[in-house]
Amino acid sequence: MTTLDTGQQTAPRASFFNDPVIRGVIYQVVVAALIISFILWIIGNTAANLAAQNKTTGFDFLWRTAGFDISFSLLPWSRASYYWEAFLVGLLNTVLVAVVGIFFATILGFTIGIARLSTNFIVSSLATIYIEVIRNIPLLLQLFFWYFAVLKAMPAVRNSFELPFDSFINQRGIMIPRPIPDEQFGFVWLGLALAVIGVVVLRYWAKKRLEATGQRFPVFLTSVAILFGVTAFVFWISGASVAFEIPVLERFNFRGGLQLPPEFVALAFGLTIYTAAFIAETVRAGIQAVNHGQTEAAASLGLKDADRLRLVIVPQAMRVIIPPLTSQYLNLTKNSSLGAAIGYPELVNVFAGTSLNQTGRAIECIAIVMLVYLTFSLLTSAIMNWYNARVKLVER
Amino acid sequence: MTDIGFVRSEMVEARPAPVRTSGAVAWMKKNLFATPLDSVLTVFGVAFLLWVVPPLYGFFFGNAVWAGGTVEDCRVETAGACWAYIAAEMEFFIYGFYPAQEFWRPNLVFALGALLLAPLLIPKVPYKRLNAVLLLIAYPVVSYILLAGGMFGLRVVPTEQWGGLLVTLIISVVGITLSFPIGIVLALGRQSSLPIIKTACVMFIELIRAVPLITILFMASVMLPLFMPQGTTVDKFLRALVGVTLFTSAYVAEVVRGGLQAIPRGQYEAAAALGLGYWRRMWFIILPQALKHVIPGIVNNFIALFKDTSLVYIVGMRDLLEAVKTKNDSAIEWQSANMATTGYLFAGMVFWVFCFGMSRYSIFMERRLNTGYKR
Structure with a gap:
């Protein structure tokens, strides 16, 4: 009633504790204080624990010799190598298996996703069975199955199975011929690069011409012709050649060729099979997300079947497919850490496993590993944000 | 009287009967042989099935060694899955190293869980709130006391002895809740x-x-x-x-x-x-x-x-997968060609049943809750 007595009309003020702004500040101060004190408590405990165990901290261990063996490495590796080299070896192995897995999983996943939408009963049922079985079984179990039950049950080296193209499969993995390009082969790469540039220019020109005159140009076929033609032509005139070093069975083991260890084969295979099931579902959802009216509208514009798919359906489906597809790629990369369980020397195995146990620097090792995956993830989401902004439907 | 009207004087030829739109033949025509490509795919699909199904059937059922079989049966060259091994080690797969005379405790926990979960999942059963409170608050406490022991005269069973499916279920249920x-x-x-x-x-x-x-x-x-x-x-x-x-x-x-x-x-x-x-x-x-x-x-x-x-x-x-792997690596008395495969297949089937059940239930709930936008 005091406000009435003054005779002045002021906006009714909430009482101090009901003012949303003040409340917000109070809540945030309380939460911040809780978080900070929690972190300080953890740091204090950790310091006390480390001191009690006489452990030191710091990243100086990266420049010490590691002194352990790594069974599969793309870089030269010996026991005298440093820990930071071990980190690089692990990182490269992770990237290698991720790239191989992503490549094959994409092909298999798109095939199965499209098969699932087939009007053919047998084809779509087979695809459905594949998806429902694979998606509902843990990846680790599948890896164990491929590694312990399938690859370890392969014949011993002496009785290896022979595959096409002089390849062999046995308990110790897969042996394939190793391509050895000669010195002239550099020209072929150069030719390929030139062809790629040519194709990009051609596409740009064809698009401009389409927009200006409405005339279409068979870009795809010409591009394929240029890529293959130029490369083959350069290959022919430069006199380059590729020799193949074929794996040969000697007394105890194979010599020569590329030898893929069973851990790598099982991990790449398992990741491919598992992720393909998820990619297939993504593809199916993307294609189904395109309204049927779009197909009909394209048909009524007089587009041919192939054009209808290429110009109307696929671009719209891809906009739906690509974001979840990249998150599947990211999942595959993260799942490659399960290689640690079957002894594939990837990042987690080499660094959060062996290196951590040898040096005792738990915090540093795990922080580095987490940072690597965090970088992968942030990079992917940055690219995706850019892509989403680019393909966003422009509405009024 | 001019003949301006047109009156048909004879009956129109009967049209051919419509192409069958139902029945097995029509279904096959529509779903298996609609286009030449479809026919090719169907032929390949059937060939694939003929190639894959008989050996799989033989492995899983026909040549499989069922419970009661011996390891000698499993070691026969043509033997399929060695289910006898699974049956013999079942207790380890479910309870791990949990002491055998205390099995009634995890069993009671399983039974209580099923008893509380089932009415919560069936939409028509009343008292959902009471049910949820019992399941989410009372049940974990009771389960912990039952499993770990140390109270009411129950023997203490340290968590190191828990294992198998029991641990898998505990971790997932606690994680979910x-x-x-x-x-x-x-x-x-x-x-x-x-x-x-x-x-x-x-x-x-x-x-x-x-x-x-x-x-x-x-x-x-x-x-x-x-x-x-x-x-x-x-x-x-x-x-x-x-x-x-x-x-x-x-x-x-x-x-x-x-x-x-x-x-x-x-x-x-x-x-x-x-x-x-x-x-x-x-x-x-x-x-x-x-x-x-x-x-x-x-x-x-x-x-x-x-x-x-x-x-x-x-x-x-020691979860289910670890239990299976341990036995695969260590149970020498069951050592045979298909032992490891059978073990992993069993674990896979258990995981599959749970996951597939959950996904079907979610589809069911999704349909039920899809109020408002039904067309």
Whole structure:
């Protein structure tokens, strides 16, 4: 009633504790204080624990010799190598298996996703069975199955199975011929690069011409012709050649060729099979997300079947497919850490496993590993944000 | 009278009977041989089935050695799956090293869980709230007392002796029940207008989602003991539980956020206009609608969590997968060609049944809750 007595009309003020702004500040101060004190408590405990165990901290261990063996490495590796080299070896192995897995999983996943939408009963049922079985079984179990039950049950080296193209499969993995390009082969790469540039220019020109005159140009076929033609032509005139070093069975083991260890084969295979099931579902959802009216509208514009798919359906489906597809790629990369369980020397195995146990620097090792995956993830989401902004439907 | 009218004087020829649109032949024509390409695919598909199904049938059923068979039967060259091995080691696969005379305790826990869960899942059964309280609050306490013992004259069974399916189920059930509320709180925090709370939630969610579960489990098993005050020991089981729960709650949070964003702004404003405070607004108006939207996503998370429990094997826990692998590697008395394969197939089937069941139930719920937009 005091406000009435003054005779002045002021906006009714909430009482101090009901003012949303003040409340917000109070809540945030309380939460911040809780978080900070929690972190300080953890740091204090950790310091006390480390001191009690006489452990030191710091990243100086990266420049010490590691002194352990790594069974599969793309870089030269010996026991005298440093820990930071071990980190690089692990990182490269992770990237290698991720790239191989992503490549094959994409092909298999798109095939199965499209098969699932087939009007053919047998084809779509087979695809459905594949998806429902694979998606509902843990990846680790599948890896164990491929590694312990399938690859370890392969014949011993002496009785290896022979595959096409002089390849062999046995308990110790897969042996394939190793391509050895000669010195002239550099020209072929150069030719390929030139062809790629040519194709990009051609596409740009064809698009401009389409927009200006409405005339279409068979870009795809010409591009394929240029890529293959130029490369083959350069290959022919430069006199380059590729020799193949074929794996040969000697007394105890194979010599020569590329030898893929069973851990790598099982991990790449398992990741491919598992992720393909998820990619297939993504593809199916993307294609189904395109309204049927779009197909009909394209048909009524007089587009041919192939054009209808290429110009109307696929671009719209891809906009739906690509974001979840990249998150599947990211999942595959993260799942490659399960290689640690079957002894594939990837990042987690080499660094959060062996290196951590040898040096005792738990915090540093795990922080580095987490940072690597965090970088992968942030990079992917940055690219995706850019892509989403680019393909966003422009509405009024 | 001019003949201007046209009256048909003879009957029109009967049209040919319509092409059959029902029956087996029509179905095959439509679904198997619609186009030449379809026919080719069908032929290949049938050939594939003929190539794959008989050996699989032989392996799983025809030549399989059933319970009661001996290891000699399994060692025969043509023998299929060695189910006798599974039957013989079943107790280990379910209970791990849990002492045999105490098996009634995990059995009682399983039975109680099924008894409380079933009525909660069937929509028509009444008393849902009481049921949920019993399942989410009373049941965990009772289960813990039963399993761990040490009270009411029950023998103490340390967590190191728990194993097999028991551990898989405990980790996934506890992970699911704890990560759900934490995930909702995180999602609300991420949507909050208070910058400090929002930043903290975003950082937590994005950090956890960026790294693989293995690194979280490594962190939980290696670093959690370092984080605690000196002298406290953190049970290995508890470490794995903390890791799994933190991991899943970040994913649940992102799914719930999707649901929150799908609610039209008018709902928030209408709730505020009713004079409801923040928590009432969320509890009565926003969350019921948002959670309905995201049921499939949440169940997918839970399926993923159930599958991911197998990863605790890597930090040395004894779950179902570890039990199977241990026996595959060590049960020399069952050593035979198909022993390892049979073991992994069995584990796969158990996981599959649970995951497939969950996904079917989520589809059922999705249909049931799809009120309002039915066409």
